[in-house]
Amino acid sequence: MFDHLNAMPEDPILGLMAAYRKDPREQKIDLGAGVYQNEQGQTPVMRAVQKAEDRLIEQQSTKAYQGIAGDPDYNQRVLNLLLGEEHKTLADGRAVSMQTPGGSGALRIGAEVIRRANPDARLWVGIPTWPNHIPLLGSSGFQIEQYPYYNQNNHRVDFDSMLGALEQVPQGDMVLLHGCCHNPTGSDLNHEQWQQVTELALQRGFIPFIDIAYQGLGDGLDEDAWGLRLMASRLPELVIASSCSKNFGLYRERTGSTSFICSDAKQPSIVLSQAMSIARQTYSMPPAHGALIVSMILDDKTLRAEWKDEVDEVRQRIQAMRKLLTDGISNNATSQDFSHISQQKGMFSFLGISKEQLTRLREDFGIYIVDSTRMNLAGINSGNIDYLCESILKVLSV
Numbered sequence: 001m002f003d004h005l006n007a008m009p010e011d012p013i014l015g016l017m018a019a020y021r022k023d024p025r026e027q028k029i030d031l032g033a034g035v036y037q038n039e040q041g042q043t044p045v046m047r048a049v050q051k052a053e054d055r056l057i058e059q060q061s062t063k064a065y066q067g068i069a070g071d072p073d074y075n076q077r078v079l080n081l082l083l084g085e086e087h088k089t090l091a092d093g094r095a096v097s098m099q100t101p102g103g104s105g106a107l108r109i110g111a112e113v114i115r116r117a118n119p120d121a122r123l124w125v126g127i128p129t130w131p132n133h134i135p136l137l138g139s140s141g142f143q144i145e146q147y148p149y150y151n152q153n154n155h156r157v158d159f160d161s162m163l164g165a166l167e168q169v170p171q172g173d174m175v176l177l178h179g180c181c182h183n184p185t186g187s188d189l190n191h192e193q194w195q196q197v198t199e200l201a202l203q204r205g206f207i208p209f210i211d212i213a214y215q216g217l218g219d220g221l222d223e224d225a226w227g228l229r230l231m232a233s234r235l236p237e238l239v240i241a242s243s244c245s246k247n248f249g250l251y252r253e254r255t256g257s258t259s260f261i262c263s264d265a266k267q268p269s270i271v272l273s274q275a276m277s278i279a280r281q282t283y284s285m286p287p288a289h290g291a292l293i294v295s296m297i298l299d300d301k302t303l304r305a306e307w308k309d310e311v312d313e314v315r316q317r318i319q320a321m322r323k324l325l326t327d328g329i330s331n332n333a334t335s336q337d338f339s340h341i342s343q344q345k346g347m348f349s350f351l352g353i354s355k356e357q358l359t360r361l362r363e364d365f366g367i368y369i370v371d372s373t374r375m376n377l378a379g380i381n382s383g384n385i386d387y388l389c390e391s392i393l394k395v396l397s398v
């Protein structure tokens with residue numbers, strides 16, 4: 001039976017990572033992989049996570065099944081983290097959350113529930129977006145439509161075009177939005193733009209599907225949820241996919257959640273039962289370990305404060321690297337403007353150079369950046385910033 005299968009093409013980012021690993025040059029730099037790296041180039045276990053994990057291992061008395069919806073405390077605490085504890089939808093009983101295997105699992109569960117609720121709904125995706133959005137969400141059966149999001153020339157959100165496209169979205173369709181730290185552009189909607197999209201959603205009757213995978217890495221834990229909280233307070237319905245991979249550094253523990261804001265207090269339990277039935281039919285139950293760690297951290301005042309400090313450190317380190325890079329290449333042979341890098345948020349920005357220049361960076365200098373020129377700014381540190389800037393300046397001067 002397997003002779004009929006053809007090998008799938010290699011994931012371009014994984015291919016780039018393999019090439020990086022094989023590269024014998026000492027000064028090589030990896031700006032491709034989408035994980036946080038600290039000043040030492042490592043992706044560390046966060047201190048609060050390590051402490052919670054130690055405590056968990058000491059306290060655990062069973063590995064018995066946990067339940068289809070995961071840990072109920074985790075579900076409530078993640079909802080509080082997303083919406084803020086005082087959010088009216090919580091008091092009104094209109095919100096519910098279900099633990100999922102990572103943010104990817106959260107997106108898929110969200111998509112499957114939406115497809116059950118409205119099989120005719122199309123999904124509008126801003127371009128560019130995280131490369132896995134379209135395969136991950138499209139394979140649940142959605143017809144995918146696109147709206148323009150980013151202007152590659154001025155490196156800003158192309159808001160007029162975005163709004164123009166969203167003005168055509170009919171009632172009941174879904175619109176995918178990035179909650180913060182847009183991947184790959186680093187360009188987020190500002191408050192006024194969130195308000196405009198919210199009002200348009202109300203007027204047209206489309207429903208936002210918000211993917212928030214970097215809460216805390218842009219402006220702060222609460223600040224990064226501003227748009228999401230606004231939408232949750234203004235709109236009758238909302239679907240949110242969130243991930244603890246980046247802000248808790250729990251990548252391999254697969255810790256995420258799908259949250260649903262419903263138009264009345266009767267719906268959340270029905271929607272949850274649908275989400276649970278989808279989980280049961282696919283992976284049955286989410287892994288417990290990461291969610292128990294997150295739940296413990298969010299509930300324990302000291303651990304939570306320590307975790308928040310670490311998230312602040314991560315964010316400030318990335319911001320500092322953004323500034324060093326922008327300053328280091330601002331005086332370049334072609335007078336190209338790179339100021340967008342210091343203004344954008346989160347782990348990613350486009351460098352915005354040509355394909356030939358990108359290839360030279362890789363071949364002549366061992367600097368690995370994906371073909372779209374999306375860089376992971378967390379791959380920069382004080383040990384490689386000078387070499388990075390010198391190399392970019394050399395490539396720009398030819």
Ligand SMILES: Cc1ncc(COP(=O)(O)O)c(C=O)c1O
Pocket residue numbers: 034101102103104105130178183211212213243244245251255256
């Ligand atoms: C925008 C976006 N959404 C979702 C995810 C999925 O995260 P997870 O690793 O938790 O599945 C990522 C991961 O890179 C992402 O960048």
